[in-house]
Amino acid sequence: MKFKGKVWKFGDNINTDEIIPARFLNTQDPQELGAHCMEDIDAGFSKKVSKGDIIVAGKNFGCGSSREHAQIAIKASGVSCVIAESFARIFYRNSINMGLPIIEIDDISQIKEGDYLEVELDKGEVLNLSEDKHYNVQVFPKFIQDIIKKGGLLKWVRRKRGKG
Amino acid sequence: MTITEKILLAHTDKKSISPDDFIYAKVDMALGNDITAPIAIKEFESTGVKRVFARKKIALVPDHFTPAKDQKSADQAKLLKKFADKHRIENYFEVGRMGVEHALLPEQGLVMPGDLIIGADSHTCTYGALGAFSTGVGSTDLAACFITGCVWLKVPISMKFVYYGKLAPWVSGKDLILYTIGDIGVSGALYKAMEFTGPVIHDLPMDDRFSMCNMAIEAGAKSGIIEPDGIAVKYLRLVARRWPLTARKKILELKSDKDAIYSEVREYDVSKIEPQVSAPHLPSNAGPVSKFKNVKIDQSVIGSCTNGRISDLRLACKVLKNKKVHKNVRLIVIPATQKIYQQSIKEGLAEIFLKAGAVFSTPTCGPCLGGHVGILAEGERAIATTNRNFRGRMGHIDSEVYLANPAVAAASAVKGRIAHPDEVK
Numbered sequence: 001m002k003f004k005g006k007v008w009k010f011g012d013n014i015n016t017d018e019i020i021p022a023r024f025l026n027t028q029d030p031q032e033l034g035a036h037c038m039e040d041i042d043a044g045f046s047k048k049v050s051k052g053d054i055i056v057a058g059k060n061f062g063c064g065s066s067r068e069h070a071q072i073a074i075k076a077s078g079v080s081c082v083i084a085e086s087f088a089r090i091f092y093r094n095s096i097n098m099g100l101p102i103i104e105i106d107d108i109s110q111i112k113e114g115d116y117l118e119v120e121l122d123k124g125e126v127l128n129l130s131e132d133k134h135y136n137v138q139v140f141p142k143f144i145q146d147i148i149k150k151g152g153l154l155k156w157v158r159r160k161r162g163k164g
Numbered sequence: 165m166t167i168t169e170k171i172l173l174a175h176t177d178k179k180s181i182s183p184d185d186f187i188y189a190k191v192d193m194a195l196g197n198d199i200t201a202p203i204a205i206k207e208f209e210s211t212g213v214k215r216v217f218a219r220k221k222i223a224l225v226p227d228h229f230t231p232a233k234d235q236k237s238a239d240q241a242k243l244l245k246k247f248a249d250k251h252r253i254e255n256y257f258e259v260g261r262m263g264v265e266h267a268l269l270p271e272q273g274l275v276m277p278g279d280l281i282i283g284a285d286s287h288t289c290t291y292g293a294l295g296a297f298s299t300g301v302g303s304t305d306l307a308a309c310f311i312t313g314c315v316w317l318k319v320p321i322s323m324k325f326v327y328y329g330k331l332a333p334w335v336s337g338k339d340l341i342l343y344t345i346g347d348i349g350v351s352g353a354l355y356k357a358m359e360f361t362g363p364v365i366h367d368l369p370m371d372d373r374f375s376m377c378n379m380a381i382e383a384g385a386k387s388g389i390i391e392p393d394g395i396a397v398k399y400l401r402l403v404a405r406r407w408p409l410t411a412r413k414k415i416l417e418l419k420s421d422k423d424a425i426y427s428e429v430r431e432y433d434v435s436k437i438e439p440q441v442s443a444p445h446l447p448s449n450a451g452p453v454s455k456f457k458n459v460k461i462d463q464s465v466i467g468s469c470t471n472g473r474i475s476d477l478r479l480a481c482k483v484l485k486n487k488k489v490h491k492n493v494r495l496i497v498i499p500a501t502q503k504i505y506q507q508s509i510k511e512g513l514a515e516i517f518l519k520a521g522a523v524f525s526t527p528t529c530g531p532c533l534g535g536h537v538g539i540l541a542e543g544e545r546a547i548a549t550t551n552r553n554f555r556g557r558m559g560h561i562d563s564e565v566y567l568a569n570p571a572v573a574a575a576s577a578v579k580g581r582i583a584h585p586d587e588v589k
Contacts, residue, residue, distance in 0.1 A: 013350055013446065017554045021561075022533040025199050026229060026236035028206070040556045060351035060384060064554060065533070066286040066300045068203055089355050089386055090286055094302035143186035143316070153316075154211055157308045 001101060001121040003080040004129075005052035009113040012058035014041065016065040016091070020073040033069050034076025051078040054119065056111050058084065062091025071100045081119055083108065083126065096144055097153035104138040111135075166322040166424040167391055168357040171297040175280045183321035183425075191221065192296075193274060194309045195283030197265055198226040202243045203303035204284060208310045216251045217313035223255035223274060224248050225265040228529045233536035263501025263527045266290040266378060266469035271501055273403040277392040277415045282306070282315050287469050287551065289380045293373035294400065295392035295418050297357075300381060320357040320386045324426045327364035329435035334585045336479070337372025338471055338549065338569040340364070341379045342440035343432070346450030354384035356427060359420065364434050365390055370399045371475040378470045379551050382447040391419045441547070441582060442567040445555040453572055456582040463494045463546040464577035465558075466570050467525075468532045471549035472500030474507050480574040481516045483585045488521055490580030495522035496538040498530055522577070534558050540565075547576045 248256035277295030380388030540559030
């Protein structure tokens with residue numbers, strides 16, 4: 001999987017109430033959730049983001065609630081993948097289970113808002129096209145790669161059951 | 165091995181496990197609510213699978229936006245009801261018989277030491293207070309578990325927190341956990357299991373232990389756990405649905421080994437800890453209540469899966485008896501379950517709250533996540549016994565939430581500003 005897009009940068013501890021506020025949790029409609037993505041931290045985000053763009057954030061991205069509305073909102077907003085220094089654990093597993101590509105990079109300080117990144121998920125490569133730089137990516141453990149390759153947890157489960 | 169590793173191992177077909185291993189583990193109870201279960205149900209149904217793995221091992225609790233706050237919430241709750249009917253889910257709890265999920269499940273005897281419990285709600289880590297491994301997952305995990313009865317997990321390394329000394333008056337489990345999160349930060353235990361121990365913990369009443377494990381997620385942890393002891397056994401004896409002759413012995417044997425490995429051990433002398441308050445907008449902004457005495461409030465909320473239990477309400481009433489809520493403050497009290505609600509009436513607590521000029525609501529998560537029953541307006545400030553004070557969590561994006569224990573929340577409601585319970589005379 002390969003993505004190319006513009007960087008939207010956020011800080012540490014971006015929480016699920018910021019990604020999608022609880023007042024919108026009375027629906028699971030992707031379009032509606034996508035329209036309010038990041039609304040409480042960057043009011044116009046859903047309007048200015050283009051398809052394929054990339055969120056780059058600091059530590060503990062997605063802390064707080066277990067709501068998968070967060071992944072639904074991010075995906076529906078057009079964002080292709082999220083890069084962070086670390087992810088909150090429920091957000092991390094939900095992203096894997098739902099097929100939202102996430103990448104951990106130890107230090108994001110060299111990536112600026114507006115930079116263009118090229119991400120090659122299979123090879124674990126992130127290129128900064130604006131700066132002509134290459135970043136070291138932490139590779140997923142094999143178990144997780146397997147879930148991603150099968151297309152998410154439910155497909156992985158069905159495959160496993162099929163075999164069993 | 166730690167207690168966490170022992171429980172996880174017992175739920176796999178492996179001979180041994182170590183931290184960082186990926187396991188596929190059997191689940192004893194899978195929980196969903198009116199926010200997260202609808203997504204899981206839709207995903208489950210999209211697979212074409214006809215039956216859930218075990219109808220007795222699923223709990224569905226419409227507690228977040230119920231009694232339905234609007235049309236869409238009503239539709240979501242209806243999805244739960246329909247699914248529960250279709251699959252004859254035993255543990256579906258309707259409005260009027262329900263409670264905030266993490267207060268409800270232990271009270272209903274659905275949590276036993278050594279159990280592996282997952283819930284599509286981040287505060288599922290609460291059940292560690294009874295010596296269960298429990299952790300929050302997403303709706304997709306829940307859907308997969310409905311099919312397989314299993315969950316994938318990475319075995320967490322444990323961090324040990326030892327509390328000793330003598331608790332000062334008005335200092336509760338809530339204060340210990342706020343203090344601890346203040347110490348290690350909101351990602352201080354990321355991906356790890358927090359094991360709370362020491363003489364202070366094993367003297368704490370169950371309700372305080374629930375508050376502590378409940379907030380393990382606020383330090384980024386996968387789970388929080390306390391080795392079950394005599395106090396846990398006493399609690400379980402009253403609520404358990406089955407009590408085999410060997411239960412007590414087995415429960416008390418569930419412990420971490422002396423040579424268990426921890427990523428870190430932290431020790432706290434609690435004698436020095438004052439009641440804590442966490443300032444906006446992170447639970448880790450904790451400090452002694454005396455530091456916040458000039459902070460005026462518009463609202464005080466006592467309730468939630470963190471502090472809506474009977475001893476929390478008793479504590480608040482100790483402060484509120486024969487007092488009035490400050491003219492500029494709304495005090496909103498929400499017992500966490502129907503049973504606690506009834507108990508409050510029986511003990512005269514409801515009367516104390518109502519006489520003081522408080523709202524006394526039916527159980528709901530309500531304002532904790534900015535749902536309903538007490539949303540904050542622009543620029544308003546609340547003190548709350550809840551678990552999160554993220555920006556906009558309880559309403560308007562420019563409103564503020566301070567976290568505290570029920571006695572501090574009650575004292576603040578009387579004073580109109582953040583106050584130590586001793587200030588209410």
